[in-house]
Amino acid sequence: MAELVASQLSCTKRDKVLFESLSLKLSPGQLVHLRGPNGAGKTSLLRILAGLSQPDSGSVQWNEQPLFGEFERRLIYLGHKAGLSAGLSAIENLSFWCAQHQVKASEAKLFTTLEALGLVGLEEIPVQLLSAGQQRRVALARLWLKDADVWILDEPFTALDVEGISLIQTRFAGFINQGGAAIVTSHQPLMLSNIPVSYIELELQS
Numbered sequence: 655m656a657e658l659v660a661s662q663l664s665c666t667k668r669d670k671v672l673f674e675s676l677s678l679k680l681s682p683g684q685l686v687h688l689r690g691p692n693g694a695g696k697t698s699l700l701r702i703l704a705g706l707s708q709p710d711s712g713s714v715q716w717n718e719q720p721l722f723g724e725f726e727r728r729l730i731y732l733g734h735k736a737g738l739s740a741g742l743s744a745i746e747n748l749s750f751w752c753a754q755h756q757v758k759a760s761e762a763k764l765f766t767t768l769e770a771l772g773l774v775g776l777e778e779i780p781v782q783l784l785s786a787g788q789q790r791r792v793a794l795a796r797l798w799l800k801d802a803d804v805w806i807l808d809e810p811f812t813a814l815d816v817e818g819i820s821l822i823q824t825r826f827a828g829f830i831n832q833g834g835a836a837i838v839t840s841h842q843p844l845m846l847s848n849i850p851v852s853y854i855e856l857e858l859q860s
């Protein structure tokens with residue numbers, strides 16, 4: 655089974671050490687909650703784990719291989735911003751994302767997914783006209799569209815209401831129960847019943 659393995663990672667930003675000698679392993683069926691105060695380095699770590707930026711030292715491998723090629727095909731990375739084009743509709747945004755990520759999803763599938771996320775009637779208007787929580791739901795629809803082994807999610811619950819959080823938590827549970835591996839930052843508890851959560855804590859360095 656493919657594991658994401660980080661060894662001896664160090665990261666410094668503007669002469670400030672965020673973390674050093676940090677090692678972790680993310681295995682199939684594992685959910686890791688990455689916690690820490692604002693500015694501790696959570697986003698920086700997630701970007702390194704996703705292969706989007708390089709550590710100052712250390713390495714990350716997936717399935718004992720570097721983080722490109724197959725890893726990119728098996729990964730969903732969602733940053734803390736919704737990552738949507740404001741002038742495009744939800745359908746257009748998701749179609750574009752699917753094309754970018756070689757995901758085959760019919761228009762019917764996109765509509766069904768948006769419906770499940772409570773966005774009926776809002777599928778074809780520019781996303782800039784949606785509320786923050788509705789935009790977040792559009793962004794998170796990607797979790798239903800791409801078949802992945804690894805999720806790296808930065809603050810996925812931002813702006814969601816209680817029902818939205820519950821929808822995403824249900825999706826999380828399905829993914830983890832089917833052997834997916836996820837590392838997630840959130841300033842709120844993940845609260846997934848029957849899913850064990852591991853924790854990684856980053857501290858603010860003085």
Ligand SMILES: Nc1ncnc2c1ncn2[C@@H]1O[C@H](COP(=O)(O)OP(=O)(O)OP(=O)(O)O)[C@@H](O)[C@H]1O
Pocket residue numbers: 667668672690691692693694695696697698699
């Ligand atoms: N590209 C960059 N250039 C300079 N400094 C950066 C850069 N990216 C992040 N930093 C700094 O690194 C520190 C950690 O930022 P990061 O976004 O990783 O924190 P975080 O733990 O995700 O915080 P939050 O909980 O607020 O999202 C911050 O002090 C930030 O200013």
